[in-house]
Amino acid sequence: MPLDYRLSSVHFISSPDGTEVDVDGRPGKFKGKMETYFDNDIRYVVDSFYERTLQMIEKGGFHMLGHFDKIGFNASSFSPGIEDEPWYRRHIDDVIDAVRDTDIIVEINTKAYPAPVGATAEEVAGYVSRLFPSPNVIRRLVSAGIPLAVNSDAHYSSRITAGRDEAFAIIDGK
Numbered sequence: 001m002p003l004d005y006r007l008s009s010v011h012f013i014s015s016p017d018g019t020e021v022d023v024d025g026r027p028g029k030f031k032g033k034m035e036t037y038f039d040n041d042i043r044y045v046v047d048s049f050y051e052r053t054l055q056m057i058e059k060g061g062f063h064m065l066g067h068f069d070k071i072g073f074n075a076s077s078f079s080p081g082i083e084d085e086p087w088y089r090r091h092i093d094d095v096i097d098a099v100r101d102t103d104i105i106v107e108i109n110t111k112a113y114p115a116p117v118g119a120t121a122e123e124v125a126g127y128v129s130r131l132f133p134s135p136n137v138i139r140r141l142v143s144a145g146i147p148l149a150v151n152s153d154a155h156y157s158s159r160i161t162a163g164r165d166e167a168f169a170i171i172d173g174k
Contacts, residue, residue: 007107008056009066013048023049024070027077034078042079043087046071050091057098064149067109067132068095083134092137096144106146108138108171110163111153131167138170 011024015037023030023045034040049071057065069092072083082088099106109132131138141148150167154160 005064006062007064007066008062010049010052010056013045013052023074027074030074031078042075042082046075046082046088046091050095053095054098057095057102057104060102062104064105064107065099066107068106069133069137072134073112073130073132092140096140096146099146100144105149106141108133108148108150108167109153110150110167113163113166131163135170142171
């Protein structure tokens, strides 16, 4: 197709029984899917997400990698501190290494900064504003010399600049 660019992101992974499950939504729904489809095996879900991400990068056919650590947001709500685990950080390193060998641009997605429009009061109360990738990963991408694009992924016009200043501050080392 004659598109200006193609953005690719993992949204679904296969459950152990082969059902394709959307793991990209909000934390509350993610927790329910963890129990229903994955027997609460967060390691399986994270490993599968990054495995699929690496397969997507290897296959190519796109220009920009979208919110490649989105699973960290949901995984952290399910298992706080998971993103600091060495095995989790290895997944991030593997993606950075894979992207470094391509001409793929990595999206800095600001959609979840601040809480999403339409979030329930319960979701807003426990909400942590987030960029995808996280600030630590953004710094690692900058250090690796990987090209970045800031994108709001806005579904509402009022959020078109949400998180933009915060993202550029991190990119600029502030």
